[in-house]
Amino acid sequence: MSVLELAATASAVFVGIGLSGVIWRLLRGPSSADRAIALDMLGLIGIAFAALVAVIVGHTGFIDVALGIAIIAFLTAVALAGLLERTSGNGPAGEGKQ
Amino acid sequence: MTLLLLAEVLGAALLVTGSLIIGISGIGLVRLGDPFMRMHAATKSGVVGAGLVMLGAGLASGTVGGALTGMAGMVFLFFTAPVASHVLGRAAYIAGAPITPSTVQDALAGVLPRNVHDIDPARTVRRPRNRQGAAKETTMTAVQIRSDYAQSTGLMADPRAVRRITAWLVGGERQGEALGVAFDLARASGAALTGLSAIDPDAGYRREPVPAGGIYWAARLAGRRRQQMRTQAAEALADFERISAETGIAGKARHEEGPLDKALVALAGCDLVVTPAGTDRLGAPAAYRDEVAALAASARTGPVLRVSRRPISVSRVALLVDNSSHAQTLAQTFLHSGLYPHAEVTVIPLGQQAAERLAQEQVELLEAHGRRVLLAPPIGLSEDAKVMQERLQPFDLIAMTTLSDRVGWFSQIRESAHETAADTASLTLLL
Numbered sequence: 001m002s003v004l005e006l007a008a009t010a011s012a013v014f015v016g017i018g019l020s021g022v023i024w025r026l027l028r029g030p031s032s033a034d035r036a037i038a039l040d041m042l043g044l045i046g047i048a049f050a051a052l053v054a055v056i057v058g059h060t061g062f063i064d065v066a067l068g069i070a071i072i073a074f075l076t077a078v079a080l081a082g083l084l085e086r087t088s089g090n091g092p093a094g095e096g097k098q
Numbered sequence: 099m100t101l102l103l104l105a106e107v108l109g110a111a112l113l114v115t116g117s118l119i120i121g122i123s124g125i126g127l128v129r130l131g132d133p134f135m136r137m138h139a140a141t142k143s144g145v146v147g148a149g150l151v152m153l154g155a156g157l158a159s160g161t162v163g164g165a166l167t168g169m170a171g172m173v174f175l176f177f178t179a180p181v182a183s184h185v186l187g188r189a190a191y192i193a194g195a196p197i198t199p200s201t202v203q204d205a206l207a208g209v210l211p212r213n214v215h216d217i218d219p220a221r222t223v224r225r226p227r228n229r230q231g232a233a234k235e236t237t238m239t240a241v242q243i244r245s246d247y248a249q250s251t252g253l254m255a256d257p258r259a260v261r262r263i264t265a266w267l268v269g270g271e272r273q274g275e276a277l278g279v280a281f282d283l284a285r286a287s288g289a290a291l292t293g294l295s296a297i298d299p300d301a302g303y304r305r306e307p308v309p310a311g312g313i314y315w316a317a318r319l320a321g322r323r324r325q326q327m328r329t330q331a332a333e334a335l336a337d338f339e340r341i342s343a344e345t346g347i348a349g350k351a352r353h354e355e356g357p358l359d360k361a362l363v364a365l366a367g368c369d370l371v372v373t374p375a376g377t378d379r380l381g382a383p384a385a386y387r388d389e390v391a392a393l394a395a396s397a398r399t400g401p402v403l404r405v406s407r408r409p410i411s412v413s414r415v416a417l418l419v420d421n422s423s424h425a426q427t428l429a430q431t432f433l434h435s436g437l438y439p440h441a442e443v444t445v446i447p448l449g450q451q452a453a454e455r456l457a458q459e460q461v462e463l464l465e466a467h468g469r470r471v472l473l474a475p476p477i478g479l480s481e482d483a484k485v486m487q488e489r490l491q492p493f494d495l496i497a498m499t500t501l502s503d504r505v506g507w508f509s510q511i512r513e514s515a516h517e518t519a520a521d522t523a524s525l526t527l528l529l
Contacts, residue, residue, distance in 0.1 A: 004158050007110035011117035011151065018117075018124025018147075025127045025136065033133040033190035040182060041127060041140040044148040047171070048120055051148075051155035055113065060164040063155055067171045070148075070178070077182035081189035 008055040015048045036080045043073025105157045105165075112154030119147035131198035133190045141183035149175045194261070207258065254412065255287035255370075259436025262368040263287075265349075266361075266390055267295040267334035269381030272374035276405040277341055279525070280372040283403075284347050287436075291347060292368065293338035295331040296354040296361030298379070299324045330381060362397040370435065371399070375406035375526065395528035401435045407524035409494045415441045416474075416490060416523075418498040419457040420448040425499050429460035431529040432497050433467055443469055444493070447476040490522040497527040 022045060026038040047066045054062030126139030149172040156168015191206055194213040206212075265280040267273065277293075284291040335351045342349035354364050358379075365371055373391045378384035386392060391404035415438060419425045429445070443464055447457035454476055464471040477486055490496060 002106075004106050004110050007113050008158075011113045014114075014117035014121035015151075017121040018127075018144075021124030021126075021128045022140075031133060031190075031193070031195045033186070033193055033195035034136060036186055036190070037133060037137050037140050038127065040186060041123070041144045044140075044144040044175075044179075045120060045124075047148045047175070048117060048151040051151045051168070051171075052113065052117075054155045054164075055109075055158050060159045060161060060167070063152065063159065063164055063167045063171065066152055066155070067167065067174065070171055070174055074178040074182050078185055081182075081185040084186075084189035084193045087193075 005056060008052050012049070012052050012056075015045055015052065019045050033084060036077070036084060039080065040073065040077045043069060043076060046073070102160055105160060109154045109156075109158030112150045112157065116147045116150030116152075116154060119143045119150065123147060131200065133195040134187060134197065137183055137187050137190070141179055141186075145175050145179040204258075254438055255283050255289070256436030256439050257287045257289070259434060260287040260289045260369045262292070263289045263370045263372060264292045264294050264365055264368040265338065266365070266371060266373045266394060267293050267331070267338055268374060268377050268379055268390055269330050269334050270374055270377040270383070272377060272406055273334065273337070273381070275408040276372050276374040277338065278408040279403065279405045281341060281345050281347055281349075282408070283370065283372070283437075284349070285345070289369070291342075291349040293335060293342075293349055293351045294354065294361070294364050295334050295352070296356075296358075296364060296379070297324075297327040297331050298357055299327070299355050327380065334381075358393065362394070362399065365394055365397065366399045369400055370437070371402045373402060373404055375404045391526070391528060401431065401437070402528040403437070404526040404528060405524070406526075409524045412438045412494040412525065413441050414493045415443045415495045415497060416493040417443060417445045417457075417460060418448055418496060419445060419460060420453050420499075422499060425453070425456055426459075428497065428499055428529055429463045432527070433464070433469075435527070435529070437527065438495060439469075441495070442472065444472045444474050446474040446489070449478065450476060487522050493523055495525040495527055496523040497529055499529055 018041075022038050022041050026035055026042065029035055046069045050062050050066035050069055054060060054066070120143070123139045123143035126143070127136050130136045130139055152171040152175070153168045156165040156171070159165065159168075188210070191210055192212060197204060260283065263280055263284050265277055267277075280291060283289065331353060335353060338349060338351055352364065354360050361379075371394045373389075373394060375391065376383055376386075376389055378388050379390055379393075389404075391402050395402040415432075417428055417432065419428055432443075445457045445461050445464070447453035457473060457476075461471050461473045474489075477489055
């Protein structure tokens, strides 16, 4: 096992710690804003994992995958933000304000 | 060759650094207090982490193309992530995501619109338990300091602190008064109003061996009682909706069936619970210990306003401070509750020395927040109920802590203080 593979494996463990935190927050909430933020970071973790897979497998193509995930994660975050903003005021709970 | 080795080692270092940052930000996402802080953890360090990992992978690939792709990915992340986090943060603020109570100032107050927060109480409530030490802060918004109180003079409630009011509908003769107060407060603060009726269909029905025919009668009686409770709840909800239609204030009616826990879950997440005084869950007159106000207050979901009469105006508020641990935060919780910000507050110590010292502290806190405050001479614990009643007569609202969660020698005295105070004023605020 080369230095590089060792580093990539150790990195995968660290990213796994981050992933467990994200999953906990995603399930726990409590507000939908928390979930949106956790989903945003889930995208970043996906990028990191794709890049690590590229190193471990030794195939450059996975870095392109990471780039693709980055684009989708950005669009997801913007769309979720729009959804949060639009839907929050609609229910009967929001009518009293503004 | 050495260049390749250098790239490899550099790549490995970048991978480890980046993934460590991602791991730390994952911990931050779990540990930090509100969505805005979590965003700080998720985006800032997440981006640096993911960017470094990508750059490291690109360098480690050993090809020029791979390195360029990695760099391109990093640049892309640096451009998009701030935009994404800004948009998410803005949306979270507008959606009314809770701000942790330790936040001193809400710089966006009045700049961006803000809706009622979107927490689903069924998922976030914890079972009530006796807590030692100071009561936990339950307010969802930051404390507004000074100048804002001047602006809100003339209001019954600060619109920023009171966002969700729940009226617990139990029926009984004081229910109408309580509903009146709830609608007054909702109109003044623009808060979202929920009418909650909660019944326990299994109350009093025991599943156990009974004499011949007993099962039939027990089930039949339980069925009739259930029928009565449901009729009563339906009437209370109909009343609520009628007043809502008459006054033009939108109210949401909600009905819960199940054990007491379920009702308390439904109360969580609101900034104020309004209940009729001296009434139990079935709308019958009850002792202090059994009434809904005490149930709601001991769950500690937030301030409970106990209404015996609907006052014309609330201009004088009394704060009863004894030497219990909860009383230390009485003024603070009262300020957080945002109720009656223009009223004159009188702090009355119950008992000597320790209570007087606590009362002095609370006077200072209230003064620092720009409220009109008086410090009254203490009421002795051994004094007659009549003396106390006379002293409390001039006040429209009496704020006190819920002491019922402590047992022991003191609970006797405290309960009598409660009962006396509760019968005197038209409004009692349990903090």
